[in-house]
Amino acid sequence: MVTLTGLKLKNPTILAAGIMGTTGASLVRMAKEGAGAVVTKSIGPEPKEGHHNPSMVQLECGFLNAMGLPNPSYEAFLQELEFAKNGCSVPVIASIFGGNADDFLKVADGLSPAKPDAFELNVSCPHAEGYGAMIGSDPYVVEEITRAVCDSVDVPVWVKLTPNVTDIVSIGEAAERGGADAVVAINTVRAMAIDIATGYPILGNRFGGLSGEAIKPIAVKCVYDLYAALDIPIIGVGGISKWQDAIEMMMAGASAVQIGSAVFDGTGVFGSIADGIDNYLDKNGHAGIKDIIGLAHEVI
Amino acid sequence: MRHINVTITNTVDESPSTRTFFFDKSFESAIPGQFVMVWIRGVDEIPMTLSYTNAITVQKVGDATSALFKLDVGDSLGIRGPFGNGFTLPQKDEKILLIAGGVGAAPLAPLAEHVANSGTWSNVTTILGARNVNELIFANRFFMTGEIHVTTDDGTQGRRGFVTDVLSEIDISEYDKIYTCGPEIMMARVFEILHKAGAHSKAEFSLHRYFKCAIGVCGACCMDPHGLRVCKDGPVFNGELLVDTEFGKYKRGASGIRGRV
16 A cells, blocks of 8 residues: 555556546456556547547557547546446546646536546647647646646646656646646657658657657656655656566656556556565565655665 | 558459458468558558458448548558457367358458368358348358358348348357357347357457557557457457447447447
């Protein structure tokens, strides 16, 4: 059991937004398969079908995607969230997005009847015009949106950050000033792949975001920098597929981790990483993950 | 896995709305029922089952398939796969029943041929249905592999009616394994008959849902209430897994909104 922003997580591995989170049933499945908490697909004010396929492809070093924030809108998602809340014995966090503070409030308000355990604000999707990183790279906008949601809801608010900025710490600080209970770092890294038989960009959206193995060192550095600057907890995400990755992320400063693309290897990844973390702590004489969170900052 | 580039070497019109596209590359390791993602560059990428080791059979139903129909011999496509779980291949000497509706014949014809080539040909029975005689797909391939019952909605060939009319009359207990692919409304009716007969757990159903990632990560194609991914846990499911599910009732579209099957 891990306590994070007041929520009791079964273990420190959390299903990341955008993975197996479109339906209530898939969220329940991930919780049953070992996730310590689950985050929904990002939900917005209007139904969106997303970009044309290919919307996700496996590359040599990770996964490239541009889903385009497909979602049924908060109105249609409410029943999915209710199903997830009824079926999950772990916290269910609603990921939400919008083009401005009013959009965020509308979605948060619309989903509140299902009683999500927290909200995660997606201000970091790298490939949706007018949403996500378009607003998440401006500290003033991030602070404004965070403050608006924090003032309006009575559950914890996490803010998911984009690495596609010059200084992620300034965005993290903006979220903290706005009242965020935690930041989540990082979303995918802007990337592109081209079909060399024809020259066509592979993704339907032409470019997108990279996840998986290749981005782990980028995420570790972002978490390390955020930990040094912020007082609120940091949830580390980016390229975690085994327990060693989770330990490394915690040593950089993460209080918990999120897992996304590694579901490709199997839905049991949460349980196996959580077990690996426990074994590591036991073997090294640590009382809990608190002993290793931010350790990399202390040993020098 | 990146797309491999294939060139169209031949096209065959199977019906007024259905065409087979043959490639210069063959997917020998693919199990009947598995699918590939077919990238019509600059347009879209759609899941398609292999109807031969080197071909797909496509019904023109929307923008992507219409764009595909504009391609000709010498044009190229991007293909990734095969993905998902195909049909459980029968043991030697098992008697199998195939129930195919319309373009649902596409994954079943290679299965019939696989079985016929590895066992005794008399072990395959097919019920093949279509709206009318012109829409019957691969009748000859099924005819060459065993016994065939043909139905058409309008009676222009075979029996007038539906595949389920034949299914209701035959002795289901004679068959060791049953495989079906076709419109979901048809498969749901097949499921109902088999479930009533207690035979659904020896049957496999090839399902369709809107795919995005196609590799079991995004969750867009998950079914209620167990969260099974059609792209990765399927697309072929044992009937046991479909009891009391959304199958035959509703499905989600690209945005995740539920709609009719």
